[in-house]
Amino acid sequence: xxxxxxxxxxxxxxxxxxxxxxxxxxFTLETALDKFKEAEALAETIEKDxxxxxxxxxxxxxxxxxxA
Amino acid sequence: MEKPLFSVSDFIAVINQTLEYTYPAVExxxxxxxxxxxxxxxxxFDIKDTGGSLGCFMTVWQLRVPIxxxxxxxxSAVPKITQWGKFSLTIKSVRPSGEGALKxxxxxxxxxxxxxxxFAPDRKRALPSIPGHVAVIxxxxxxxxxDFIKIINDRWGGLRVDVAHVQxxxxxxxxxxIRALTYFNSRDELPEVIxxxxxxGSADDLAAFNDEQLVRAIAASRVPTLVGVGHEVDESLADMxxxxxxxxxxNAAQLLVPDRGEIIRAVRYQVRSLLPxxxxxxxxxxxxxxxxxxxxxxxxxxxxxxxxxxxxxxxxVLAQLNPQTVLARGYALIRGxxxxxxxxxxxxxxxxxxxxxxxxxxx
Numbered sequence: 480x481x482x483x484x485x486x487x488x489x490x491x492x493x494x495x496x497x498x499x500x501x502x503x504x505x506f507t508l509e510t511a512l513d514k515f516k517e518a519e520a521l522a523e524t525i526e527k528d529x530x531x532x533x534x535x536x537x538x539x540x541x542x543x544x545x546x547a
Numbered sequence: 548m549e550k551p552l553f554s555v556s557d558f559i560a561v562i563n564q565t566l567e568y569t570y571p572a573v574e575x576x577x578x579x580x581x582x583x584x585x586x587x588x589x590x591x592f593d594i595k596d597t598g599g600s601l602g603c604f605m606t607v608w609q610l611r612v613p614i615x616x617x618x619x620x621x622x623s624a625v626p627k628i629t630q631w632g633k634f635s636l637t638i639k640s641v642r643p644s645g646e647g648a649l650k651x652x653x654x655x656x657x658x659x660x661x662x663x664x665x666f667a668p669d670r671k672r673a674l675p676s677i678p679g680h681v682a683v684i685x686x687x688x689x690x691x692x693x694d695f696i697k698i699i700n701d702r703w704g705g706l707r708v709d710v711a712h713v714q715x716x717x718x719x720x721x722x723x724x725i726r727a728l729t730y731f732n733s734r735d736e737l738p739e740v741i742x743x744x745x746x747x748g749s750a751d752d753l754a755a756f757n758d759e760q761l762v763r764a765i766a767a768s769r770v771p772t773l774v775g776v777g778h779e780v781d782e783s784l785a786d787m788x789x790x791x792x793x794x795x796x797x798n799a800a801q802l803l804v805p806d807r808g809e810i811i812r813a814v815r816y817q818v819r820s821l822l823p824x825x826x827x828x829x830x831x832x833x834x835x836x837x838x839x840x841x842x843x844x845x846x847x848x849x850x851x852x853x854x855x856x857x858x859x860x861x862x863x864v865l866a867q868l869n870p871q872t873v874l875a876r877g878y879a880l881i882r883g884x885x886x887x888x889x890x891x892x893x894x895x896x897x898x899x900x901x902x903x904x905x906x907x908x909x910x
Contacts, residue, residue: 491814495817498817498818498821500841501824506828508829509681511828512825514814522815522818524564526815532703532704534704536696538687538712539710543727544723
């Protein structure tokens with residue numbers, strides 16, 4: 480798995496954790512706004528990362544028309 | 548002119564040389580008869596039509612699709628005279644000919660492999676939800692391949708795609724696909740998924756994907772496989788042996804990678820859904836505070852009311868003790884000495900009366 484995809488997955492997992500915090504018992508109004516801003520920024524990064532990613536398509540040099 | 552003189556074996560060799568020169572490889576179409584397998588290694592059958600019959604020989608491993616008597620086939624063969632002088636076709640490959648024979652062969656092999664458990668649901672492995680490295684086996688000139696690449700590029704990014712260019716139809720296709728499968732399965736850095744794709748075609752075009760050895764190679768792949776061959780209605784044994792079956796190459800791309808557009812929408816929705824939660828928490832908190840205030844006020848009011856009630860009771864008692872209240876009930880207050888002839892003052896509710904005491908009797 481590529482490093483970039485891992486990062487997106489990690490960020491998505493982090494966002495899910497942040498969202499879950501709002502429903503958890505740890506929720507406090509004092510930190511809610513900071514957490515919200517954090518989630519908003521993370522979502523923006525994920526969106527940018529996803530849009531910018533390109534696939535790397537390579538044709539294998541090996542020939543398959545006869546036994547190597 | 549002198550006629551050449553041969554030994555028997557020389558003549559057989561010359562005939563075989565002539566045959567090999569004239570017909571290095573021939574394809575012959577006919578119906579299978581007297582099919583038999585000896586010692587689980589050697590296959591013998593005749594191929595015939597209404598006008599003739601030819602003996603055929605091949606090894607079991609060369610037989611890539613099941614055949615049986617009565618089936619119409621095309622054999623690719625080298626004609627030969629055996630050392631016993633018998634004309635025979637040494638078969639290189641055999642394939643069913645015509646829709647009926649293809650279907651029959653398909654059903655025979657399907658039943659055989661099904662019995663072996665090659666298509667069993669419990670053999671199926673799940674594909675990674677977001678793969679980072681995949682291998683694709685296809686013809687890079689095929690329309691199905693172009694559709695597949697376009698869709699994965701539209702849907703996702705950051706993916707490493709190694710493509711093995713192979714023939715996807717014809718007699719050489721199964722072996723090429725098997726070699727590509729072996730190649731990807733033996734890499735130091737294994738791909739997470741091997742995708743085999745081919746666009747639509749006739750039953751004959753797609754017959755390569757019903758090759759027994761290819762189907763077995765797909766089932767034996769260390770790396771999970773995703774196969775998308777033909778159109779939605781097409782069914783191949785390669786599909787059935789794959790871990791995941793796609794209806795078409797485009798569908799394979801959809802199954803392989805998530806849609807980044809959908810993820811972006813989901814992420815946006817997640818964040819948007821947070822604000823109402825914060826608002827609701829603020830509103831809940833303010834309700835709690837306001838309820839507490841109301842409670843405190845109500846408690847204070849209660850205390851005051853209680854005090855007022857108590858005060859009213861005391862005032863009532865006091866009022867009963869007021870002499871005026873007694874006078875109002877008709878009693879009178881007498882002031883002065885209680886002796887005969889003395890002047891006394893009698894106070895009623897309404898008047899004060901001066902009177903003389905006429906008689907005093909003790910009770």
